[in-house]
Amino acid sequence: MEHHIVSSYDQELKFILRRISEMGGQAERMVEQSVAALIRSDWGLAQAVVADDVLLDAAQRELDERAIMTIAKRQPMAQDLREIVGAIRISNDLERIGDLGKNIAKRVIAVHEHSQPVQLVRGIEHLSELALGQLKDVLDAYATRDHVRAEAIRSGDEEIDAMYTSIFRELLTYMMEDPRNITACTHLLFSAKNIERIGDHATNIAETIYYIKTGNQMETDRPKGDRTTSISDAAVSGAQSA
Template structure:
């Protein structure tokens, strides 16, 4: 793993930097969205749910801005080599970020349904660890993009497998609750949806670091064994 050399052709440096900045702003926004959505589930805070739903539209707008900036860069400057990889990777990363925003929206909607059905509801499982791990993956992937440095890629890819295992554990736990007390089925299913959305956030964070590897090294690792590390022994 390595870092990419900074672009040296000055005329469109500003446009490239603006593109990266838009993607990073979008990344920070979706991080906050996931945090607020899960916090809303934990506390039953309708205001947090409302904020997530309202902000989702602005994330879609950021995705549109990335697309427009990318098209303008290509049309005006015909970038090649590393510059073209930066544009194409930024486009793909923004799509994954937009989908993370969608997952945050799904979490908020599940939270709304949970607390409308039972205002005194208390989650039967602990979501903090899977939330913390997926957000750490996302933050590290965005940091790698900001620094044009993929040195942490293998660690992030391994964390994705860990998140998958966490989701399976949560699913088993919730199935047990439902079997022991059928009255918990509707609540437990909503928590399954929340946990699944968090697992998908991890999947999208994994996609981001794969794009950073492509950007930095020119290698597409999406379908290689490298992108599917074995779980820790």
């Protein structure tokens, strides 16, 4: 951060940054707990995640208002302005990560009815570990304003996408093997998709860190996201016979 004489702007910025750090911790916890609830069929834990989402939404709205008021009152320039704008963007991503955690938690009952094959559960667990790793890394990079590290984080999203693609195929195969798996696997598919999107939001945060530090957009040399959208039957049969 640029050097300032201590001012109200600094105090307001500090408040905003502390809030972001709290929201980050809460979003992490919600994702962790929602996946644990899914895997252990823990309905109580799932309900706790759904309740936490209300708090995270409120925190985001409050941060939004504080940040806007700070811009209006202090008229910050250059990196100071980018700090505030960046905080608004990051809190938005964190709120959406919380939403994704909530969506996973809401599927716990529907998935519970079936015992899932160990392999699938491990896959989803591993996917969530990757996504949580990205989230922790990017929150650390934000705390230290480390835009070089932020750039490196983006490439970690590829691993998440590859893992999601493999889980997507596995789930389809499993549904094809036995129609009784279809309902539960559909909910697992949506859950895996939610985890994959958490990775995308971590990438967004990395891009925001880069913007805060440099004033530029990170180059978009890597298309984000879902590579399963074109997976057809032929591809799934291929995976089955492999």
